Every structure is written in structure tokens, then in C-alpha cells.
Amino acid sequence: MANGVRLPHDAWVLVGDGRRALVFQNEGSPDKPRLVVQQVFEAPPNPSTAEQGTERPSRVVASGEGGSRRSAVEPTDWHEIAEARFARDVAAALCEASRAGRFDKLAVVAPPKTLAELRDAFDDPVKKKIVGEVDKTLTKHPVAEIERLLAG
Template sequence: MTELKQDTWVVVAGSDKVLFLRNLTDHENPYLEVVGKEQQDNPPDREQGANRPGRKADTGVGQRSAMEDTDWHELAKERFAADLSDMLYQKAHAGDFDRLVLVAAPQVLGNLRGSLHKEVTDRVVAELPLNLTNHPVDEIERLVKRELDAA
């Protein structure tokens, strides 16, 4: 069982926002303090694309097919995971945390896991595939403790 010891950081990440929390107490009665938050402006894809998808000549006479357009919204989500990875590296390198619990939706966790620096992964004590970005801090405390107890 992984415990939420004092000074353990809990990072609650979504595809466009992150909450940095630090446990001020112990595992039995966690009290998470907000030490930082970031949010990326990521409007829907229809608002980010400048033009209609391109078209290309098809094999038939006078036929044309639409080409797949870039999904700017999805691309921004993947970039946010890379940006978060850089933030965590800088904070780890500065000695801001020794223990880290990552809490994120499964897809975000997967994107994040692939870009984390070894200095950060060495400090990760647990990964929880939960989407808690819109939950209040007291509920995050309760849910993280419950998941760690079950692990």
C-alpha cells in the first residue's frame, strides 16, 4: 500500500489543466494544500482551424476527395502533457517534492508517462487513472486516499 505521507505532492491533471497539491499531514487524515495550478486555453477544433479541409484528385474522372484535417484540439491536449512534464521536471530539479502521486484520466496519464524525465519518474510513488480536475480539494483528498488504500 502506498501512503500519502506528509509533503507528498499530488498532481491532478486533465487534458488542459493541472492542480498541484501538497499533503500537509499524514495518510490517515490527509489535508491537501493547493501550491499551484495551470490551465491551457484550448477551444474546440472548429474554432482553431482556419480553413476547410483540403481536397485531392481521386482516381475517377473529375472526382475529388476531402483530405483529413489536423485536429488542433487533440494536438493541444498532447502538447499540454509535454508542457506538464517539463513543469514537473523543473519542480523536481528545484527540490520542490520528493514524492509524487499522479492523478489523471487514463489517456492523459498515458501521454504524460511517455514524456516524464527520469528525475520525475524516480519520485512517482503512485499513478491513479482518475479524472478529478473538476472536483473540490476535500473530495480529491478522500478519493485519492481511498484509491491508495485499495491499491
């Protein structure tokens, strides 16, 4: 696998982002992976921010010695919240699969933000099964290209 990590036979590979996740099992070898889909996760539709909340950020008035100041409050990023929730849901499903003994080794491929969310959400038994991480977005790549990239 890329970055010097070898993908053992029967290891699972999670390829995900904030909207989609694919779980594969390597039925090949570390040098020539053959990924077979085990499960596909799709996030529910995520409407525009305007449909989910306010468009304009609220304002805060702070008064002090120099009078009062107004400043904008960061608007809530509903898409970011939905993507974090999706990553936690995927992690929970993998934690359950781990408890059921469905895999012994796991590689995780995701963009940095999703990778961080997954790391936070995995329980200790799953964390101990992780054989490698790759910070790339590969969810829209064909399986053959994912295999090629993981084989290095």
C-alpha cells in the same frame, strides 16, 4: 491512495487533465491526506476547430491498377494537440521543481490520455519519484473529495 498506493507526508499530488492541472502537497498522513495547493495551471483558451483550421478534411487521390480512388484525410484535431502541449508544459514545470528539490515523492491523477502524455514528458528523475498513478478525472472535484478518494 486509491489502487493500494499510499501518499506519504509531504508528497506532491498532480491532479490534471488536458485543460487544467492542480499541484498539491500532502500535509497530512498517508491515511488522512490534507492537500494544500502549491500551484495551479490553466490552459490558454482553445477556440473551435473551425477557427483554428479547415472544417472539411482534404482528399487524397490514390491511383493504382484498378483506377483511382479518393479518400478523406483525417482532419487535424487542434484540441488534442493543445491538450498534449499543455500536459508537456505541466510535466516540464514538475521536472524543474524536482531539479530544485521541491518534492521527493509524486502521485499523478489524470485521465488515461493525459496520464500517457505526462509519462512521456516526465524526465527520469521525476519518473523515479512517482509513488502512484490513478487514471481518473478529478480536476473539477472539491479538495475534500479528492482527499477522500485518495485516502481510499
